[in-house]
Amino acid sequence: MALTLKLITLLRTVSSRCYSSPVLQHMKIASTNKFVAPVIDFAKQMEELPKLQENVRLRKMELDTDKLKSLWDLLKHMQATKTQLEQRKTEILDRMQDFKKIGKNAEAAEELAKLKLESKMVREDLKTLMTGFWEVEEKIMVSGLMIPNELHTDTPWTEDKVVHEFGRPPTVTDPVSHLDIGRSLGLIDYRDPSCFFLKNEAALFEVSSAFFFADALKKYDFMPFCNPDYARSSIVNGFGISSDQSDSVFTIKENIDKKNFNLHLVGGASIYPFCAFHTRQTVNFSSLPLKYFTVGRQYSPSSLDSKYGLYDTWQRTTNEIFILTANDTNEMMSVFQETLAMVISLYEKLNHHFRVVYLKASALESWESLRASFQMYSCHEGKYVEIGKLSISDSFICQRLLMTYQMSEKDRKRFMKMISGTAVDITKLLACLLEQRSNNADKFAMPDCLKSHWSV
Structure with missing residues (x-):
């Protein structure tokens, strides 16, 4: 003893x-x-x-x-x-x-x-x-839960890798902030990161962009989905995010006695509600791959003193993508490449310079294995801004939240693989396009591919 x-x-x-x-x-x-x-x-x-x-x-x-x-x-x-x-x-x-x-x-x-x-x-x-x-x-x-996902072989270790580029970076002689441009054209009423309004052509741009990407996603067999704006701590924690990380998620009200039931304001167009829908659920193999998208709000905290305008707001309008595949790496990568090519083709129709970058390891979230970042150039900030992304998490999140499938009713359960991302962050896209207008332009030039969606 x-x-x-x-x-x-x-x-x-x-x-x-x-x-x-x-x-x-x-x-x-x-x-x-x-x-x-x-x-x-x-x-x-x-x-x-x-x-x-x-x-x-x-x-x-x-x-x-x-x-x-x-x-x-x-x-x-x-x-x-x-x-x-x-x-x-x-x-x-x-x-x-x-x-x-x-x-x-x-x-x-x-x-x-x-x-x-x-x-x-x-x-x-x-x-x-x-x-x-x-x-x-x-x-x-x-x-x-803080242990990170394994890095994908395509993830650069120390430097970002440009894998696609369309057009050339814009040149503006006297770059002006999108907020100043928006105010002068009567497009933006900005108070702080927690409160702003889009007006006139900017509001039309938001709606038409949302429908442009949504219509395209439906043509590529993505199912439209409606998500709640909230997610429980049990889902958020699965991503390695602590419930008290105020810089990562909004907590509605912390219940000290029942922390398990805390709610977080994340937005319907975010990854968490999608995962909540499939948590502890098993789907049939014949249903895979599952391809969803949604249009709506995405919420994330930032400092009220932020000086980056629409690049750093608490609320953004986005088109979110969510894909689940069978436990087959080749299939997952095939779907990832197909989706990446599809989103690239949509950005090219905007006819503005952008690039696709595989982000280095230190720029990834702990649950990401690989991220393809869609970036446009901010003339005022003098740097590229992420306006969309497509991430591979493999089976990392599916294992944590018990998202499984079966080949048949009597077959053992297998963990699915997950691909997710933001097809477009419309709020940030608008900011970039405003800053790229010519200095003498007296109005916002709507991309031609969006004009057919004005009346929707």
Whole structure:
């Protein structure tokens, strides 16, 4: 019992701080709340620790992999001790049954009393062990949710890679901010990142752009979808985003007693509601690939002191894409390339300079394996701005949110692969096009391909 006593003493020193994440299905027996039990292959991650550390380094993330490894080793040690205690508990019960069969005599009674005492000690040790076991396991799960996705082989390590370019960067002699242009033309009423209004041709541009991309997506067999503007913490946490990260998501109202039920304002045209629809759901293989799109609002926090105008607003109008494929890398890449080519063709119809860039590892979100970024040049800022994106997350999110498919009713469940992105961020696109107008233009020039959608 020396090993057990040593471990029990160690467990009593473990911090009693509460580590919890709504994405977890609570491990404790007393818990009645069930959410999502993410599938994270810790054994593989720890076996390939140098690979994980390189991934974290390239992404410039703050993740203590050594601490995670120590917790993992402790958990394995506790698991082994738990097995020993359970085996000893069974052995004691068997011996007690044997002595009961012998009958009542002094020697049997004395031995039975010793076994009862040892059984009580083992049960107490096991109870103490499991309390610590659940705590360490939960710490690992919470830290494990921060583990990033594996980098795709096409993801550049240190420098962005331009994979497509259309036209030449615009040249404007005296670049003016899109806000100044918008005000002078009566197109924009901007107060701060949380409040602005599009007027006249700018409002028409927003509507016509949305319908232009939506009509094209329907022709490419994308199904229109209507999403809620909100997502629960259980979904957001699956992306490695903590519920209290105020710089990543808006929290409607933090419920201290029921953090599992926190709501976040993310917008219907964002990835989270799509994932919420498929979380813990299984689809038939014959339905794949599933290709959705939606048009609507996307919400993300920024500083109220931001000076970037429409490039950094809390609310933006976007066309969002969401694709699920079978667990086949070749199929996933084929669909990714087809979708990428389709979106490129739509931007080319706008007849304005843009480029497509594979972003370097440090520019990716932790759940992204590869991102193709659609960028236009901001004449006033003197740099490229992302106006759309297409990302591969492979099966990373599907494993965390249990998004599966089956070949047949009796077949085992397999995790799907996911492609997602913003076909166009109309708010940012408008800002770029305003800054690219010639200095003497007295009105906003609507791209020809959008004019047929004015009356929609």
